Amino acid sequence: MKIVYDGSMDTVLFKDILSTTIPELLENNPDIIYLDADLMSCIGMYKYGMAHPDRAINCGIAEANMVGVAAGLALAGFKPIAHSFGIFASRRVYDQAFLSAGYGQNPITLIGSDPGVTAAYNGGTHMPFEDMALYRALPGSTVLDITDPAMLDNILRQISDRPGVKYIRVPRKTAAKVYKSGSEFEIGQAIPLRNGKDAVIFACGIMVHEAMQAAKELAQEGVDVAVVDCFTVKPLDEKTVKQYAKTTGAVVTAENHNKFGGLFSAVSEALALSCPVPIEYVAVEDSFGEVGTQPYLQERFGLTAKNIYKKVKKVLERK
């Protein structure tokens, strides 16, 4: 894996990866099967999906049924990958994912697109700030908040071989480019992007870029902050998290999710027992989503480099 971050946005869209890598997987592995709930066209899968009814099932606007059917396909020996918007792929189908897939030991992959503020114009009804919390609470699950298109591509190629329920949250547009395309990732292994001795920022998803910007700003003031990409929210890379917490003695988490049950929770849980250090968070407070552009919403909910910067200053005072 190679880090190529320079702050610029990736010219490749997440949607481009979904619409090229998923068909490739379907072509190469007869056990993989793709399901959607009337949102194939939203990730560029409509053409392929409708032309290959044996490889892709459009379940219509019936997400709970889709996930139950995915569990049944797993029973029949398939490795289903099901997509819907993040809210529907989490809240709307949770019991089916929990019971038919999780408890029933029928491994499936769920792709929840447009997590948190990336749901932008679809507004509050479509803005999942709680999807990671829900899926973290499902025993044996995997919860990934994807950083950039290169990561998405590699994760898609390996995800179906994992047991349990896998939940991938990913925007449809793009994010800052962090990794060289073709990079390989290991689920359960966080990625240090920047070293630093004063504090560490554990970030995931779109907040990785904000964390890098905050660290750059802080560096100009002589504050030396590490940044670790914690895309693998579950399983969390506890070893790396503890190591950075120990060496820096001050932690800030940053996520496009509410403060309950996401990365802040995961990191706090990991550190509370064996390595208690001051922790601050950047996350959505106890509130519902809203409509607007992504930049407006990041500002509105404090999901910005500026806010991370402030929280680093704050945690340093508590050190």
Add this chain to the structure above:
Amino acid sequence: MDAQLKRELQDFAFRIRIACVEEFKALGFGHIGGSLSIVDTLAVLYGSTMKIDPKNPGWPERDKFVCSKGHAGPAVYATLALKGYFPMDWLTTLNKGGTNLPSHCDKSKTPGIDATTGSLGQGASQALGLAIGDALKGRKNRVFLMTGDGELNEGQIWETAMLASARKVDNLIWFVDNNKKQLDGLVDEIMPLGDIGAKFSAFGFHAQTIPGNDIEAIYEAIEAASNVAGKPHAIILDTVKGSGVKAIEETFDNHSITAKAEVYDGWLEALNSDYAAFKAL
């Protein structure tokens, strides 16, 4: 139907369509197809059928409208603005940060919106609860529900239908906007529904299937429903997605359209000239 009233409601439908397209123009994109297809029903409901008081949107005895296909909010907002629930200039704030008019209907933000929707299927259950609750409270009002045809894919829809029928909820009038399309494409290709009216009949509804962009047919169907007691009512609207603007009707992928201001101006020009021709009649 009274000829004078018919003309008034047709006039109202034109004004709703124009305000609705203006609203999308201010944003540049949005769910225009499924908004336009329900306009004629909105014109009949808000122009004549519903007992409402725009100055008192919280009046408990009022008739209620639940737009379960919450993405058609912009059409409802245009209607509400024209009825005086809030200033017309709010319409240009559609979907902008801090707006009272979000992409999907939200009762906590918009005066006159009776239920929060956007997750398809959920408005149906809420409308049923509202209808049962209003009746239990001894109110004489009715609850009007609008769902899409694609929305009928949701199991929750049929759970609602069963309970409505089991409890003989006859103060519920349920419209289905059968515009033959859902998000990915044609309903017939994605999840064929067969005879929707027959399905509702089989579930115990008093069901009618009518030309759904026809003011008179909608008005008469509501009248007919009013004369049948002891059953919930379904009115299946045979509609065209994008109805009223030919260029949008003829665009296959018209669920959500992004267009330049000039394109919107072209649509508005067509609408305005149709409206002028109607007035000159």
